[in-house]
Amino acid sequence: MDQRLDPGLSPYRHFGRQAWAQLREDTPMPLRQEEIARLQGLNDLLSLREVEEIYLPLSRLLSLYVGATQKLFRAMSHFLDHHSNDEGKMPYIIGVAGSVAVGKSTTARVLEALLARWPNTPKVSLVTTDGFLLPNAVLEREGLMEKKGFPESYDLSLLLRFLTDIKAGRRPVKAPLYSHFFYDVMPDQVVEVDRPDILIVEGLNVLQTGRPPRDGKAIPFVSDFFDFSVYIDAEEDVLEHWYVQRFMRLRETAFKDPLSYFHRYSKLSEEEARETALSIWHRINLPNLRENILPTRQRADLILRKSGDHEVEEVQLRKL
Ligand SMILES: Nc1ncnc2c1ncn2[C@@H]1O[C@H](COP(=O)(O)OP(=O)(O)O)[C@@H](O)[C@H]1O
Numbered sequence: 001m002d003q004r005l006d007p008g009l010s011p012y013r014h015f016g017r018q019a020w021a022q023l024r025e026d027t028p029m030p031l032r033q034e035e036i037a038r039l040q041g042l043n044d045l046l047s048l049r050e051v052e053e054i055y056l057p058l059s060r061l062l063s064l065y066v067g068a069t070q071k072l073f074r075a076m077s078h079f080l081d082h083h084s085n086d087e088g089k090m091p092y093i094i095g096v097a098g099s100v101a102v103g104k105s106t107t108a109r110v111l112e113a114l115l116a117r118w119p120n121t122p123k124v125s126l127v128t129t130d131g132f133l134l135p136n137a138v139l140e141r142e143g144l145m146e147k148k149g150f151p152e153s154y155d156l157s158l159l160l161r162f163l164t165d166i167k168a169g170r171r172p173v174k175a176p177l178y179s180h181f182f183y184d185v186m187p188d189q190v191v192e193v194d195r196p197d198i199l200i201v202e203g204l205n206v207l208q209t210g211r212p213p214r215d216g217k218a219i220p221f222v223s224d225f226f227d228f229s230v231y232i233d234a235e236e237d238v239l240e241h242w243y244v245q246r247f248m249r250l251r252e253t254a255f256k257d258p259l260s261y262f263h264r265y266s267k268l269s270e271e272e273a274r275e276t277a278l279s280i281w282h283r284i285n286l287p288n289l290r291e292n293i294l295p296t297r298q299r300a301d302l303i304l305r306k307s308g309d310h311e312v313e314e315v316q317l318r319k320l
């Protein structure tokens with residue numbers, strides 16, 4: 001059922017852009033223009049207005065959720081008369097999901113910067129699930145190179161173990177690292193996550209429920225570890241455009257390096273490169289969106305719906 005047709009039945013509260021922007025109230029803008037410029041990275045389009053009107057209200061909302069969860073955790077520790085770990089704190093985990101090229105990395109990086117500047121300066125870490133992809137050698141052996149990003153291309157057990165260790169308060173916990181430049185997992189590189197107050201976990205697959213276990217043993221979902229989740233949404237034709245646009249930009253930059261996995265694409269004519277990007281989109285990323293990513297949208301606590309210029313036009317917040 002399309003929730004838009006019957007808002008009364010929707011499990012979400014719907015906000016237009018202006019209504020959402022007002023929820024910022026008097027939250028001060030903690031980022032200076034230079035810091036925003038640094039965040040943009042590849043992305044020279046992210047505007048100060050977008051950060052102020054969309055991401056600051058979200059940061060304000062999250063500060064309420066995190067504060068309430070921490071209070072509950074302390075109350076529970078007191079009730080049980082013990083602390084589940086020596087510092088009596090449990091990392092608050094935020095999942096960020098959505099299609100390839102919808103802007104997950106950008107959103108996650110903006111949130112990381114905003115959250116870290118709350119008055120109590122929490123420690124915020126960011127992990128992307130591409131590090132948990134199976135290495136190319138394994139994907140090739142199993143005939144899965146055309147399925148990169150599909151559920152079967154990830155080492156789900158490793159991701160679940162990582163999240164279990166984080167929630168158990170172990171320190172430091174290591175996450176594997178993926179390189180878009182080499183198009184592969186980096187065997188000798190890891191990201192260390194050392195008892196953050198908040199961990200952002202970003203990836204296509206973070207709201208997926210996985211396949212039912214064959215041996216009857218229940219395994220948790222990745223999202224069981226989340227305290228809050230965000231799904232970033234946009235129409236298919238818009239996503240295709242962003243994917244091709246990013247590919248064409250990379251062709252002018254990273255692909256020019258002979259060590260880059262996609263170096264061969266830098267030698268194609270503009271038209272051939274565009275066709276290559278469209279072909280990858282239609283062979284891999286669009287079917288993955290339809291089969292595995294979009295069906296998870298309704299599991300998110302918050303949905304950010306973007307228009308063609310990356311501006312968020314509607315926000316849906318799950319009713320409590
Ligand atoms: N809020 C935004 N404003 C403007 N451009 C954006 C925004 N978010 C993402 N983009 C652009 O869209 C493309 C995909 O973004 P990215 O964050 O790399 O997506 P993902 O991590 O979902 O694959 C990039 O070219 C990026 O510059």
Ligand SMILES: CC(C)(COP(=O)(O)O)[C@@H](O)C(=O)NCCC(=O)O
Pocket residue numbers: 100128129130131148149150202203204205280284285
């Ligand atoms: C690495 C990705 C699967 C994204 O992974 P994520 O960080 O969302 O877990 C994706 O960017 C990708 O490479 N897809 C395969 C097709 C392509 O080259 O675009």
